[in-house]
Amino acid sequence: MSPGIQLTEQGNLRHLLTIEGLSSETLLNILDTAESFITLGRREIKKVPLLRGRTVVNLFFEASTRTRTTFEIAAKRLSADVINLNPTHSSTSKGETLLDTVRTLEAMHTDLFCVRHPESGAPHLIARNVPDHVHIINAGDGRHAHPTQALLDMFTIRAHKGEFRNLRVAVVGDVLHSRVARSQIHALSTLGVAEIRVVGPRTLLPREIERLGVRVFTEMDEGLRDVDVIMMLRVQRERMDGAQIPSEQEYFNLYGLTEERLALADSGAIVMHPGPINRGLEIDSAVADGERSVILAQVTYGIAIRMAVMAIILGGSEPRRSRLPDA
Numbered sequence: 068m069s070p071g072i073q074l075t076e077q078g079n080l081r082h083l084l085t086i087e088g089l090s091s092e093t094l095l096n097i098l099d100t101a102e103s104f105i106t107l108g109r110r111e112i113k114k115v116p117l118l119r120g121r122t123v124v125n126l127f128f129e130a131s132t133r134t135r136t137t138f139e140i141a142a143k144r145l146s147a148d149v150i151n152l153n154p155t156h157s158s159t160s161k162g163e164t165l166l167d168t169v170r171t172l173e174a175m176h177t178d179l180f181c182v183r184h185p186e187s188g189a190p191h192l193i194a195r196n197v198p199d200h201v202h203i204i205n206a207g208d209g210r211h212a213h214p215t216q217a218l219l220d221m222f223t224i225r226a227h228k229g230e231f232r233n234l235r236v237a238v239v240g241d242v243l244h245s246r247v248a249r250s251q252i253h254a255l256s257t258l259g260v261a262e263i264r265v266v267g268p269r270t271l272l273p274r275e276i277e278r279l280g281v282r283v284f285t286e287m288d289e290g291l292r293d294v295d296v297i298m299m300l301r302v303q304r305e306r307m308d309g310a311q312i313p314s315e316q317e318y319f320n321l322y323g324l325t326e327e328r329l330a331l332a333d334s335g336a337i338v339m340h341p342g343p344i345n346r347g348l349e350i351d352s353a354v355a356d357g358e359r360s361v362i363l364a365q366v367t368y369g370i371a372i373r374m375a376v377m378a379i380i381l382g383g384s385e386p387r388r389s390r391l392p393d394a
């Protein structure tokens with residue numbers, strides 16, 4: 068899965084498929100652009116005409132609440148026309164292939180597809196098969212990547228902690244099944260975070276994760292000591308095939324984030340989670356709802372980040388219809 072495909076020859080963002088391979092300038096440009104959209108959400112009229120006349124299709128082959136909704140809100144606040152497709156209710160369930168579905172929607176003059184798919188690499192496959200004027204944003208593929216989640220997480224960290232360089236950040240829990248963790252680690256490392264830790268049971272850590280430049284901790288208390296940011300991950304029971312975790316109670320006892328454990332982190336540490344959260348499994352309610360939690364702020368920032376990505380990708384490109392008939 069080559070990251071090269073997402074940049075134009077001039078180095079502009081054409082698709083957003085993965086964080087891997089993007090420069091810190093590109094990431095910071097997205098964060099800065101998102102900054103300019105934050106105040107828009109607080110206005111009575113939450114719209115700008117940036118993408119007026121453009122068509123965005125949310126193509127979600129997997130369940131999602133916050134990601135799909137925030138992509139939709141983001142596109143609407145930029146004045147694009149948005150269609151939400153849940154392909155279990157459309158032709159894909161009648162056997163139409165992924166690319167046929169995309170080509171059909173492309174024939175309706177779609178400018179941008181936001182794609183979530185259970186298989187790693189599906190958004191790349193689409194990106195390799197669309198004409199130049201059609202753009203793809205990966206909204207989460209299999210265990211591979213979830214770049215807009217990682218970007219909104221970076222936005223959250225910067226909003227609460229300022230500079231990235233001096234931070235100690237712990238990514239905690241089911242790293243093995245998490246596309247979010249992979250994208251977070253690439254983003255944290257590109258932005259120069261001083262120390263990236265992954266914390267979890269060996270059975271839920273990918274082999275050779277150290278190669279990504281992280282410190283591995285299998286003891287929760289040790290892993291949390293003095294960190295500035297705790298990025299919790301959901302235990303992805305639907306992706307587990309065997310006994311990768313002991314009983315839920317035992318998992319919570321060993322790796323659940325409680326107030327006692329939070330006290331081991333830096334006194335100003337923030338607690339993040341991409342959602343949906345499993346209360347009482349990876350995180351205690353007192354922490355999820357507590358004053359260090361920025362979990363709901365992450366959701367709000369997600370709108371501004373998705374607006375920024377759409378604006379950057381579509382803002383720099385004129386819609387062209389070379390391969391398509393006029394309509």
Ligand code: NCD
Nearest residue numbers: 134207213247301341342343
């Ligand atoms: C994540 C996802 O779907 O990858 N959630 C999200 O996008 N907000 C994480 C998860 O499902 O655990």
